[in-house]
Amino acid sequence: MLHIGNEHASVCSGVSRRSFLQVGAAGMAGMSLPAAMEREAAGAVDPSKAKIRNCITLFLVGSPGHLDTFDMKPEAPEDIRGKFKPIQTNVEGIDICEHFPRMARMMDKVALIRSLHHKTGASHENGQRWMMTGHDFNSNDLKPFLGSVISRVYGAKSSLPASMILPGKIGNTGTSTPHGQQSAYLGSAHEPFFLGGDPALTDFKVANLAPPAGQTEFRIDSRRKLLKQIDELQRRAETRTTKQRETAYSRAFNLLTSPETKQAFDLGNEADKLRDRYGRNTFGQSCLMARRLIERGTRFVNVNHFDTVFNISCWDMHADGGSLNNTYKDYEYLLCPQFDQAFTALVEDLETRGMLDDTVICVLSEFGRTPKINGRGGRDHYPSAWTNFLCGGNIKGGQVIGSTDKIGAAPHDNPILPPQVLASIYHAMGIDLETTMMPGPGSRPIRFIDAEPIRELF
């Protein structure tokens, strides 16, 4: 097994900075590239025809209450409509919560989907699996993460990984079932790369990607040459896969040594004013880093707004007086302002750089929250209705797709299921869902999402 330095790290649900180097090694032990079909070689996917080249998802772990944010019901009884008031956006007829004033000014770019729902349980992990993969599944039948699918279909376009998750993977959100942030049967080469650090910290440095102490450039170069030779042997042995892009090993080396990598991770190169505009917090700086990564060749970035729901201020507003004691105050003072600032900064920044037309931004969450406020002043999990939204790329903004009933309890019209959202993202990125198959278990070609795109979005 190849080691760079003396780090020993296993690869399970994700790849850390250090263990990324060993992803390739794990594959090398078997001496085989993925035996699946080469999509691009088969002509099923043409990246040049992709309507959207990049995708950023902002995942609001814990899930905001739809009635308190993007699907307000001011005419409903007090114990349903909640504390906050709606404000008019720049699109007539679309109101959102008063605590998103910046977003209200760019609603013409945003398509709200107000009739999302699913019926497979109210745990966070259920919702995460649906929204990260488009499937529900258990540990014995893992399905690939959205970013892994995009990585598998299009591959990397620079030395940076094709799919990244910032600032870290989702941890404990209640049950020990999968969250959906894994490559599953697509293999280790398509595992999302977890940043595993907090870009809001002043001591966050790209130096973390540097070789461990004692690993000289000479040793790195020697190993690179050795791996190149192995790659050559492998290519000769595998005629069907000679068009495969670079292996995980060379990607790992590239990641370690490329100046592009150092640039991408160094937020110090951004103007202070822009860093302020995103918000000097973990989420805001992660959104800024997402833009930098996309700009430098990463195709897909997911930013997790929180990695747990316990003992922190987050969207999981149970108001339980214990470890889940989030209330309206957390929404008003911290969460809504933080999201409003980072999300709108990201949209503005991409637009200023001429990147918004090439990048779809998706704001996703696990479920909604109960229409009736609980006895402690909070709201609990509610997968029967919620709102997520998309913008950028060729998404038609300034519209609401679907609606809920008078109390936000159930879809009233155009009910939308999670796989339709993922199918829409794939469709927007130029992936033909009819002809592009994934290598399923046992390399059996399978359709990777059982849904059609939401046509109104385009």
Place this chain on the structure above:
Amino acid sequence: MDQKFEGTPKAELSLQGRKVTRSEVTNDWGSQLRWKVARNGKEVATASARVESTFESPEKEAGKYEVVLQMFKYVNYKKDKDGNYTESKFIDISNSVSYTI
């Protein structure tokens, strides 16, 4: 991973008549930004300061008014039995300006 915040936010206020203007906030944590209005040393109102950079208090009662810019400082999520934060709180991030009615 709880949210981390970088630096200490700062802004400058200036006064023309009763109209207060704020500079941009440096080291902006991105949490709630508000005007705090006090009359004769006692808080009488707060108002959101996130979108607009100018503010004129609607308060008309006679007295000495002080206006300062505040931002919410998140330390942790802990609250007392009445739901008030025990450690997180709003802090002043600017100079205060004053006028008398």
